[in-house]
Amino acid sequence: MTAIAELVALLAPGKVVTDPEVADSYARDRTFLEPGKPLAVVLAETRDDVVAVLGWATTHRVPVVPRGAGTGLAGGATATEGCVVLALHKMTAITELSPADEIAVVEPGVITADLDRAAREHGLMYAPDPSSYEISTIGGNLATNAGGLRCVKYGVTRDSALGLEVVLADGRVLNTGRRTVKGVTGYDLTGLFVGSEGTLGVITAATVRLRRAPLIYPATIAAEFGSPRDAAAAVAAIIAAGCQPSLLEMLDRNTLQAIDDWKNIGLEPSTRAMLIAQSDAADGPAVSERMSELCTANGASFVAVSSSVQEAEELIGIRRMAYPAKERMGKCLVEDVCVPRSSLPYMIEKIEAIAVRHDVRIATVAHAGDGNLHPVFTFDHGLAEPPPNVWAAADEVFRETLAAGGTLTGEHGVGLLKQRWLSLEAGPTAKELHHGIKQVFDPLGILNPGKAI
Amino acid sequence: MTAIAELVALLAPGKVVTDPEVADSYARDRTFLEPGKPLAVVLAETRDDVVAVLGWATTHRVPVVPRGAGTGLAGGATATEGCVVLALHKMTAITELSPADEIAVVEPGVITADLDRAAREHGLMYAPDPSSYEISTIGGNLATNAGGLRCVKYGVTRDSALGLEVVLADGRVLNTGRRTVKGVTGYDLTGLFVGSEGTLGVITAATVRLRRAPLIYPATIAAEFGSPRDAAAAVAAIIAAGCQPSLLEMLDRNTLQAIDDWKNIGLEPSTRAMLIAQSDAADGPAVSERMSELCTANGASFVAVSSSVQEAEELIGIRRMAYPAKERMGKCLVEDVCVPRSSLPYMIEKIEAIAVRHDVRIATVAHAGDGNLHPVFTFDHGLAEPPPNVWAAADEVFRETLAAGGTLTGEHGVGLLKQRWLSLEAGPTAKELHHGIKQVFDPLGILNPGKAI
Known part of the structure; x- marks a missing residue:
């Protein structure tokens, strides 16, 4: 029996997709990045599905690329050649919503805005609201530590994550964190998983904090x-x-x-x-x-x-x-730099000057209260990837950002897209520690290889 | 030359204390725990002092116990036999305070309330305010992820930590995080160090978030x-x-x-x-x-x-x-359990019943809005440590807490004090990961051995 036949046998009928055309539609996120060809896509419906896939992947040393709704902007869910895409968008249960404790327990495929709406029925809200919140999932938001419009006041996704259920690379199930708003027992594994882009484990449930919704619009x-x-x-x-x-x-x-x-x-x-x-x-x-x-x-x-x-x-x-309007103008390289708030005017001017110098069209929106800028570089729909002048301009934007005390990515993640600039920000010691941690959680390196770190 | 003579030679005169009586005064925190005898105490004044101590400790395989003001309530800074206590309370510089970016950069020995006062001169505040904030240090607060009275609204210390300068076990200097309010480049090392009780590295500077102070009292x-x-x-x-x-x-x-x-x-x-x-x-x-x-x-x-x-x-x-008043009543075992808010009435009643059943005096204060209870078990000043009925009562409180979906420690940390209950909350998989992470950061196990995990 081939490895894929074994996987098919492990899961209920219909959960493993091998048709190349269908598989390809699950291989991409919202970037221009051309994915590798996945062996298969698993449409997981339960935690046990995830456990089965990871146990199988460990046995056969097959890379696994976890995926929410594919709305990512950094290539975090881009399929690598020969991987299994583990799609979690069918795990959509809001398992619990406790107004008294102001928490919810959700599966990773819940659409972010759906959770927010469910909370509002009780006078609460789920605060993190990335621009994509009507189409993105909580699982994807956790994987990238997504921000959003309201995070100038309420913080990013990590600030709302209290506890996680995670399936580790070898198929073991780990519970992190708690149902309480505070707690310091052991290292902060919850915070470590948030923003790790599926490279340390696959989140199958999350306990998140809800907040009091404002009484009026x-x-x-x-x-x-x-x-x-x-x-x-x-x-x-x-x-x-x-x-x-x-x-x-x-x-x-x-x-x-x-x-x-x-x-x-x-x-x-x-x-x-x-x-x-x-x-x-x-x-x-x-x-x-x-x-x-x-x-x-x-x-x-x-x-x-x-x-x-x-x-x-x-x-x-x-x-x-803003974003759909720009997608009409051309293919988009969406950047996500973040600078100390006081450097905002400086960065805005730098970006304008860089656009002129490289003859590139850059349209910028900013979560201005956080110093988080999204310069979007548009280029011809006919091109497969950004032309050299776009890359050169992006490179300059990154270097100016770091010189201003900023960071390469405020809320989208590193994914594949920012790999080549990562060492500019994370020095050799940080990288060594990142890879040491990765080794502890995923010694075979099968979880979303090549992403995040 | 003995190892200690080498250490003395490495540092400026007066920075290494070997007098046993003086050393003993740096060997304790605010618990009743009887410390081991330290080889020496280093009164660090600069990052370079810390680098020198850890380089030396690595060479000689000497355990290092970092220490702020010694106000801890869980034995996190209790000296172990033959260690060097690395006291950081003399590193008191507020290096930067930027009202425009609403951040401060501080050394670890800054008294928490001093930072708050400095911020208020600019209409800002440093939100985390453990009850000890007039005598505890930022470094100690970071090590335990301290909470406080205001954290019902503003979150715990981790929520205010943006970036750290850390000296690793081998003396290398690592910078984590950023000066921006958002950022997802690489794993969240900042969050990992916060609450790790000095077992992963020694914090020598922190970039912390300030918040707008209320206009009126x-x-x-x-x-x-x-x-x-x-x-x-x-x-x-x-x-x-x-x-x-x-x-x-x-x-x-x-x-x-x-x-x-x-x-x-x-x-x-x-x-x-x-x-x-x-x-x-x-x-x-x-x-x-x-x-x-x-x-x-x-x-x-x-x-x-x-x-x-x-x-x-x-x-x-x-x-x-509340706390000084209780210290007058006897020696104190201060507990720090945290339950989901809705379980607060249940826990209050359980604690009262446990006190009666074991004939123990328990006086409880609670950060009630967070479900964080501090039952303080008092016992005779003449006793070196809690008598069996106090331990039995504490054991029951912990078990009831976990049964209610709570955690052993909301804000004080595990230290030495809660070691024997840790496995009740952190299962074998979590423990394995904790120790794996510890191994990455401190392969020789010289940093605050026996604490936290």
């Missing part, structure tokens, strides 16, 4: 600026004034243009940047008024303040259109 | 109850109502009695429990009013609401007196 403003530097200065002023926004996003001209070309939002020719901000605090309307004044004081030409839930949702909707 | 209430169960029910009601207190503490009768015996706070005979709560939100006074109503609705006989900063500080002062 957050007051929302959108401010238009004649220069991105002014917008960045307004961000600094909003932070320094202690406004504590629950969302603070910045869109540059190229992004706004892409949205306007698609949806006609009535973009003024003089608008070079937009800030969108929310406060969900009890005094949110007053804070929004204050943020609006700070935008005007920093040169905003126009500030819209929402007066209804619908208006607020429309303003946020502009932000959520 | 938080509105504060204190409510007296005739039964701890009523107080616990009020806690549940406050959480369920979405009050989001910035502090929510509970004191039982024995604790209040100890404070009253010491400071005469006018304790009523009928008072069996007290809740102290704060809200530092913009609508704090309204929230405090609401919390006060919820206490009354759940049976509070009396609720004091602060009408001035001084009154508020007096109410909080009662809570901060």
Whole structure:
């Protein structure tokens, strides 16, 4: 019996897909990266499926690439040649939702926004909200330690992860963490798995923290600026004034243009940047008024303040259109650098200069309150991968980021895409420790090889 | 030349203490645990001192026990026989404090409250505030992932740690993390070091997150109850109502009695429990009013609401007196169990029943909003260690905690004290991984042997 025949025999009918065309559709994430050819795709439905796959993979030394919804932007779920893709999107149970303890226990395939909606029925919310939250899974969010729009106030996915059930490379099941909001028994294995991109184990359940949802829809403003530097200065002023926004996003001209070309939002020719901000605090309307004044004081030409839930949702909707609008313009290399907040104006100017110098189209959105910038490099739909000038420009952006005390990836992960720059940030000692840890968890190196570290 | 003579020669005069009596004063933390005899104590003043000590310790295979201010409650800094105690309390520089980036870079010996005060000069605060924050160090707080009173709203020490400078067992210097609020490059080494009790490396600098300080002193209430169960029910009601207190503490009768015996706070005979709560939100006074109503609705006989900063500080002062008041009553075994919030009433009753059954005096304070209970078992000053009935009672408390889905330690760490119960919570797979990680960072096993894992 071949190894694949053994795998088919281990699992219920229909769970192992070997048809190359179907398999290929599970081999890609949202990057342009061309995947290797998987041996098979497993559509896991239970923890026991995952245990069976990893036990089998250990026996046969077959690499396993775990996968959520494939919305990743760094190649973390890109299939490697001869691997088994372990798809977890069918594990969609919200096993428990406890309003009293403000926690939920979920399977990895739960769509992030679905959990948020389930929590809101109890006056709670699941805070992490990556832009993809309507299509991405909790498992994928955990694997990349996803951020999002609200994380300026509520933190990243790791800050909401209390405990995990993980299947280790050899098929053993490990429980980490707890149901309590605090705890220091032993090393922080939960935090270690979060952001490890499926290289240390496969998460089959997570206990996550829920938070109290704001009682009213957050007051929302959108401010238009004649220069991105002014917008960045307004961000600094909003932070320094202690406004504590629950969302603070910045869109540059190229992004706004892409949205306007698609949806006609009535973009003024003089608008070079937009800030969108929310406060969900009890005094949110007053804070929004204050943020609006700070935008005007920093040169905003126009500030819209929402007066209804619908208006607020429309303003946020502009932000959520950014990525699909750019995908219409060409293939995208989506970057994810993060700098100390005070370096935001500097980075915005550097990115603009780099775009000119390399004759590259870069459209940037930023989780401005976190200093997390997404410069999106677009290139011709006909090209298989970014042309040399795009790579050269990206390389410069990374180096400027690190020089400013920043990091290569704020929330998307290293995946395959950032492998070649990783050593610029993680020195030889850190790399040695990363690989030492990897060896402890996955001595055969079968879990998502070549990713993350 | 003996090993110790070599160490003395490596460091500036006065930094190596070998006088047994002085050394013994650095060999203990705040537990009753009798330490081993250290070979020497090093009073480190710089990172280079730490590098020298660890290089020397590697050469000579000498165990190193790192130490902050010795305020630990779990024996994490208790000296082992023949070790070198590496005292870091003289490294007290706040190297940087950036209001724009809302971060500080500090040496490990900085007193926690000193950092908080320095931040407040800029309208910021350092949120983690263990009860010992006026005497404990940031380094010690990082080593145990300390919590505190404000962590019901702002999280534990790990949530404020962005990056670390760590000296590894072999003397190499590692930088982890970043100056940004987000980042996912490589595994989360920062989170791994936090809470590892000095068993993976010695922290010589930390980049920590500061937060916006509330503009006014938080509105504060204190409510007296005739039964701890009523107080616990009020806690549940406050959480369920979405009050989001910035502090929510509970004191039982024995604790209040100890404070009253010491400071005469006018304790009523009928008072069996007290809740102290704060809200530092913009609508704090309204929230405090609401919390006060919820206490009354759940049976509070009396609720004091602060009408001035001084009154508020007096109410909080009662809570901060709890531990010193108990130390007057006898030697203390301070426990630190944490249960899901909804199990708080259950645990309170269990602890009272256990105290009666074993004829042990237990005085409990709780970070009630987190489900984190500190049952303090007092025993005769003349005894060297807890008598059998205290251990038996503690054992039962631990087992009840785990049965309720809780954890052995919410914020104090495992240290030496909880070693014998560790396997009840961390199963064999987790333990194997802990020891595998330890092996990667400290292959010779010289860093704080016998602690944490």
